[in-house]
Amino acid sequence: MKNMKITPESRVRRTPDNFVNAMLDDDLVFMDVAEGQFYGLREAGLRVWQLIEEDSGAWTQVQELTTALCAEFRVDEEKCRRDIAVLLDELQAVGLVELS
Amino acid sequence: MTRAHPVSGQRRIAWLASYPRSGNTWTRLLLANFLSAAAEPVGINDLGSAMFSALYHGRPWFDSVAGISSSDCTEDEAESLRPAVVRFWAQETQRKATPLFCKSHEACRATPAGEPLFPDDVTVGAVYLIRNPLDIAVSWAFYLGDKGFADSVAYLNARTSGLGGAGNHELRQRLFDWSGHVESWTGASFPVLTVRYEDLLADTAGWLGKIASFLRLDGASDRRRLEQAVAHSAFARLQENEGREGFHKNSPHSRTPFFRSGVAGDWGRHLSAAQVRDVLAAHGATMARFGYSCRATG
Amino acid sequence: MKVRAVAAQQVPFTIDADFDLGEAAAPWCRAHGADVVVRRGAVPLSLPRPESRGVAWQHAAGRTLILTPCGARFLVKGGSAMRYALDGGASLADLRLFFLGTALGVLAAQRGLLPLKASAVANGEDVHALVGMPTRGKSASAAALAARGYPFFADDLLILDPTGLDTEARCYRCDDLKVWPKALELADCEKVGPVRPTSKYRKLYAVPRQRAARVSGRLRTVVYLASFKRGDASGDRHSMHLERLSGSNKVETVIEAAIHSRPITIAVVGRLPLFQWVMALSRRVEMLRLTRPEIPAMFGAGVNRIAALLSAAESGAVQTCKDAVP
Numbered sequence: 203m204k205n206m207k208i209t210p211e212s213r214v215r216r217t218p219d220n221f222v223n224a225m226l227d228d229d230l231v232f233m234d235v236a237e238g239q240f241y242g243l244r245e246a247g248l249r250v251w252q253l254i255e256e257d258s259g260a261w262t263q264v265q266e267l268t269t270a271l272c273a274e275f276r277v278d279e280e281k282c283r284r285d286i287a288v289l290l291d292e293l294q295a296v297g298l299v300e301l302s
Numbered sequence: 303m304t305r306a307h308p309v310s311g312q313r314r315i316a317w318l319a320s321y322p323r324s325g326n327t328w329t330r331l332l333l334a335n336f337l338s339a340a341a342e343p344v345g346i347n348d349l350g351s352a353m354f355s356a357l358y359h360g361r362p363w364f365d366s367v368a369g370i371s372s373s374d375c376t377e378d379e380a381e382s383l384r385p386a387v388v389r390f391w392a393q394e395t396q397r398k399a400t401p402l403f404c405k406s407h408e409a410c411r412a413t414p415a416g417e418p419l420f421p422d423d424v425t426v427g428a429v430y431l432i433r434n435p436l437d438i439a440v441s442w443a444f445y446l447g448d449k450g451f452a453d454s455v456a457y458l459n460a461r462t463s464g465l466g467g468a469g470n471h472e473l474r475q476r477l478f479d480w481s482g483h484v485e486s487w488t489g490a491s492f493p494v495l496t497v498r499y500e501d502l503l504a505d506t507a508g509w510l511g512k513i514a515s516f517l518r519l520d521g522a523s524d525r526r527r528l529e530q531a532v533a534h535s536a537f538a539r540l541q542e543n544e545g546r547e548g549f550h551k552n553s554p555h556s557r558t559p560f561f562r563s564g565v566a567g568d569w570g571r572h573l574s575a576a577q578v579r580d581v582l583a584a585h586g587a588t589m590a591r592f593g594y595s596c597r598a599t600g
Numbered sequence: 601m602k603v604r605a606v607a608a609q610q611v612p613f614t615i616d617a618d619f620d621l622g623e624a625a626a627p628w629c630r631a632h633g634a635d636v637v638v639r640r641g642a643v644p645l646s647l648p649r650p651e652s653r654g655v656a657w658q659h660a661a662g663r664t665l666i667l668t669p670c671g672a673r674f675l676v677k678g679g680s681a682m683r684y685a686l687d688g689g690a691s692l693a694d695l696r697l698f699f700l701g702t703a704l705g706v707l708a709a710q711r712g713l714l715p716l717k718a719s720a721v722a723n724g725e726d727v728h729a730l731v732g733m734p735t736r737g738k739s740a741s742a743a744a745l746a747a748r749g750y751p752f753f754a755d756d757l758l759i760l761d762p763t764g765l766d767t768e769a770r771c772y773r774c775d776d777l778k779v780w781p782k783a784l785e786l787a788d789c790e791k792v793g794p795v796r797p798t799s800k801y802r803k804l805y806a807v808p809r810q811r812a813a814r815v816s817g818r819l820r821t822v823v824y825l826a827s828f829k830r831g832d833a834s835g836d837r838h839s840m841h842l843e844r845l846s847g848s849n850k851v852e853t854v855i856e857a858a859i860h861s862r863p864i865t866i867a868v869v870g871r872l873p874l875f876q877w878v879m880a881l882s883r884r885v886e887m888l889r890l891t892r893p894e895i896p897a898m899f900g901a902g903v904n905r906i907a908a909l910l911s912a913a914e915s916g917a918v919q920t921c922k923d924a925v926p
Contacts, residue, residue, distance in 0.1 A: 222872060224879050229847025233875045238866065240855060242848025361734040362856075369654040369863045370668060370702050371756075373734050376800040379669035386655045468802060469780045471735045471827075 208287040208301065210265035216251075216258045217300045232298065241296060246275055247289055254299065261302070264290070306427025306493045306517050309401055312392050315424050316401035316517055319410065320431035321483045322465070323441035325499040326405055328535065329431055332510050333403065336531035337519070343534035358388065358404050359465070359472045367391050377467055377474040378414060384473070385417045392424040401426050401517060407465060408475040410486040422492050429513055430487040433499035434594045435480045435585050436569035436578060443572075455577045459584040481588040498592060500566045506532045611772055611815055612761055613711055619692055624754075624776045625700065627815040636680055636707060638699075643673040643685040652867040659867040664706050666864070670694045670796075674703040679710035691797050700775045701756055705860040709868040714760040714877050715860035718822070720773070721750035721910075727771055727817035728910050729758055731858040732825035737899065739779050741825065743787035744903040746808035750910065752777055753812045757860055760819065765880035769819035773812065778803045786899045821886045821913045823906060824853050828893040840892040840905055850882040853889070886913050 223232045229242040230251065243251050253270050254262045268283050275282075293299040307313055318333075320326040334344040357363050364372045364380065367387045372380040395402060410428075412418050420428075435458055442454040457463050458480045466472030477483055488496055495516040502509045507528040514522035521527045569578070582589070586596045611627055616634035647665050650658040658665045666674040671688030672695050682703065686695060705715030718729040719742035728750070730738040739755050746752040759772040778795050779787055780803055792805040824845070845853060855878060859865050866874060888909060892902040 222875055226848065226851065226879055226882055227846040231848045231851050231879065233871065235871055238871050240848065240851055242851070244847060365734065366862055367655060369657045369861055370666070370698070371734065371861075373803075374697055374701055375669055376796075376798060378800060383655055383669050390655050469735060469782070471733060 208264060208290055210263070210268065210283065212264045212290075213261040213302050214254055214264060214267075214290055214299050215261045216254055216256070216298065218258065218298060220297060234296065239296070241298070246271065246285070249274065250286060250289055251293075304427075304493050304495065304516065306401070306495075307425075308518055309399060309426055312389065312424050313426055314392050314395070314398075314402050315388070315404050316426050317420060317428035318403055318405045318431075319428050319487050320407065321433070321435075321438060321477065321480055322407050323438045323445060324431045324433035325502060326407070326431060329429070329497075329502070329513070330403070330405060331535040332506070332531055333513070335534040336510060336514060336521070336527065337400065339521070339527055339530070357472075358384075358406055359408065359475050361471055361473060364473060372473060380473055381413050381419075382415060382417075384419055385413065385421055388419075389421060389424055400519060406475075407477065409478040409483045410490050411476060411478070420490070420492075425492045426518075427493035427495070427516065428487060428490060429516065430484075430494050430496045431499055431502075432484060432496055432592055434566065434569070435581055435589065436573060436594075437499075437566060438480070439577070439581060440569050440572045451573055451577055455573070455580050459580060479584065481585045484588050484592070496592075503566055612708075612713055612759065619695060621774075622696060622700065622776050625774045628774060636682065638682040638684070640685065641683040643675045643683050645673075654863050657861075657864050657867075659864065662710065664710065664864065664868060666698070666702055666706065668694075668698050668702070670698070672698050674699070674706075676703060676706045676710060679707060679712075682707060693794075693796050697795055702861050702864070704774060705757055705759075706864055706868060708759045709865050712763070714762050714869070714874075714881075715865060716758040716760050716771070716858050717756065717860040717862075718754065718758045718858055719756065720754040720758050720771075720819075721745045722753040722812035722814070722817050723750055723910070723914065725814070725818050726820045726914065727753055727758075728821040728823065728913075729754075729771075729819060729858075730823050730825055730906075731853070733827075733857060736825045736827055736894075737783075737902075738825060739777060740783040740787040740899070741903055741906060743777055743779060743783075743789040743806065743808040744899070745907060745910075746810045747788040748903065748907045749810075750907065751810040751812040752808035753817065758819075760877075760881065762877040762880065765877070765884050769881060769884045770816060771819045772816045774815075777806050777808050779806050780804075782896075786896060819881075819885055821888065821910060822853070822858065823909070824857060824887065824889040825902075826889055826891040828891060838893070838898065838901075840890060840898075840902065842891075842905070842909065843889045845887040845889055849889075850887045851878055853887060854878050854881060888913075 220235055221232045222235060223230055229244045230248050232241045233239070249271060250267055253267050264286065267286055268279065271277070271286065272279050272282050290299060290301060294301050306316060318326060318330055331344065338344050361372045364387060367390055368383055392402065408419065410420050439451060439454045439458055442457065443451045446454070461479050461482060463477045463479065465475040465477065467474040478486060487494060495513060497509055497513065507525065510531060511522055511528050582596055589596055613635040614630040615621070615628045615636045615638060616630050616632070617638035618640060621629060644665065645667070647658045647660045647663065650660045652659050656667050662678045664676045666676070671686060671690035673685045673687065675683045684695060684699070708715045716729065718731045719738040720727050720729045721742050730741055732738055742752055742755065754773045755775045755777050757775050759774065761770045764770055777789060779789065784791055784804070784806060789806040789808045792807055795801065795803045795805055890902070890905060892898055892905070
């Protein structure tokens with residue numbers, strides 16, 4: 203479910219405190235330590251995570267993510283924007299990121 | 303109109319119950335699309351998501367909640383644990399405002415020890431789907447593949463009919479005969495909304511709205527939202543979806559798509575006069591109660 | 601067939617039990633000086649202050665209580681002792697069944713080992729595990745593979761040592777083959793007798809064509825057996841689909857299908873260590889998913905496919921494709 207509309211001016215930061223993670227093959231695998239749920243990020247999704255500032259105090263603007271991803275992957279900017287919004291919404295729903 | 307209890311404390315399960323081949327999967331699809339209200343339709347194979355994931359008769363779910371293997375137990379032993387399993391699950395599942403939806407084809411019954419398998423204290427209510435048993439007989443025969451209508455009529459009429467059991471990937475489920483099944487749910491102690499499949503077919507958005515209202519879901523009177531859910535779940539889309547994704551619910555013996563035809567009143571083209579008479583003899587009273595014609599011709 | 605030369609085949613711990621554990625568990629047994637003592641005795645119906653609990657179990661301060669619906673109860677203490685009680689007509693056969701599954705798995709977990717829910721076959725030192733949802737044919741497939749040159753290794757419980765996962769996935773066997781009567785012929789094995797004395801439980805102990813001589817081996821492959829996902833109406837009832845798993849799919853497979861008595865194991869081991877073990881195991885072994893039709897007519901073809909891919913995996917060349925079997 204969508205909590206807030208994600209725009210290019212929205213900002214995102216990592217909130218990985220409740221998770222452990224490790225790389226496995228080409229995936230970054232997360233586990234929610236309290237709930238035990240597993241999640242995996244790969245390819246473009248993994249790249250988005252990597253592009254979000256590692257320092258969890260720092261905010262990254264969504265537009266920066268879109269620009270970087272469009273440069274690295276051959277993808278239409280509008281579709282890229284939409285896909286990033288869907289991904290960030292899911293990451294927020296499970297508690298991996300915070301949006302503002 | 304009757305309404306389900308509000309979700310509170312341990313009372314959080316909404317049963318989506320029906321005799322097999324009575325529109326259960328379609329109704330779950332309608333609800334899933336209504337609740338998601340997203341631009342993309344919810345596909346058939348998405349019904350395994352967290353919202354609808356509780357398969358009360360499934361061994362994996364039982365094993366993961368109970369901690370022991372149902373396959374090491376007799377069916378009676380596993381059944382004796384099911385009320386505790388469902389209570390534990392209702393208690394432990396993450397807090398949500400909407401009910402936990404749980405599909406069942408079983409009769410609303412008790413264990414041999416007398417404990418209800420569908421405990422009142424964890425239930426907000428049930429949506430019970432009912433369909434003309436003559437059409438069920440036809441649909442059941444197609445689903446099972448090569449069995450023929452005589453077998454499906456016998457199944458409908460037998461008190462001891464069931465699904466799953468030892469060696470099967472589902473736990474034992476007792477159905478009773480069709481009338482017994484109907485009586486068990488429509489006479490349950492918790493709130494039940496009985497929905498005729500034929501009515502749902504004729505006015506899907508309207509009845510989806512009644513279901514949503516019964517379940518106290520947000521947006522129950524939002525016509526646009528209801529119509530979008532209907533469109534997303536439309537039969538044509540179901541069959542297209544099924545062909546593309548491969549619907550895993552279909553029986554391995556079946557040669558026909560899961561959603562063969564949405565049409566009601568199909569039975570006249572398939573059942574013999576004797577088969578029709580058998581069904582009417584066994585279930586005429588219940589059929590009349592729910593507005594199904596007891597005439598021997600279609 | 602008795603297992604010989606136990607000294608040369610070390611088990612991770614030894615057991616002194618006051619009842620017969622069965623042939624497969626014989627290498628674990630010691631009359632004196634064993635690491636774990638198992639005795640009949642008083643077992644409570646609940647623990648005073650459980651830290652975690654489920655419907656059939658409770659766990660607190662290194663002690664795990666298991667309550668089976670047949671009347672057998674186990675109290676597993678600190679990985680070194682176990683008491684059991686038999687109520688409500690539970691028999692020694694019932695005891696053995698639940699001991700060699702749930703209770704022994706919990707004991708292993710208390711001792712820092714990982715109990716896997718898997719059937720398995722061997723080829724020399726190599727072990728190949730079959731995992732999947734209940735009743736998907738793991739045991740029957742293992743028995744059938746035993747008739748195709750892959751000696752039977754395990755039926756339901758495979759104990760993994762997670763400490764050496766950087767170099768190898770050492771695993772141990774302890775249980776005997778159990779199959780449904782209808783699988784005897786398909787799986788080419790010989791009936792021994794009922795697993796439980798009640799007619800309401802029909803699984804049988806059976807002897808496969810070949811059994812592994814060793815009690816331990818190196819886990820190389822995990823094959824997830826799935827049932828048929830129907831495609832179009834024409835030919836797909838005869839086709840199978842093979843997929844090589846990687847990344848988070850491997851983790852999901854292990855967590856969903858391969859952890860024995862999963863909620864109890866999580867309570868005993870802890871989520872964080874379990875995560876690390878599952879990740880390390882996923883790096884160490886090859887994992888494949890084979891989807892095939894559930895119908896008896898396709899069982900043999902499915903087993904042949906598994907045998908072919910085990911052989912390919914051993915030589916390092918696994919082909920994955922959707923193939924139609926004539």
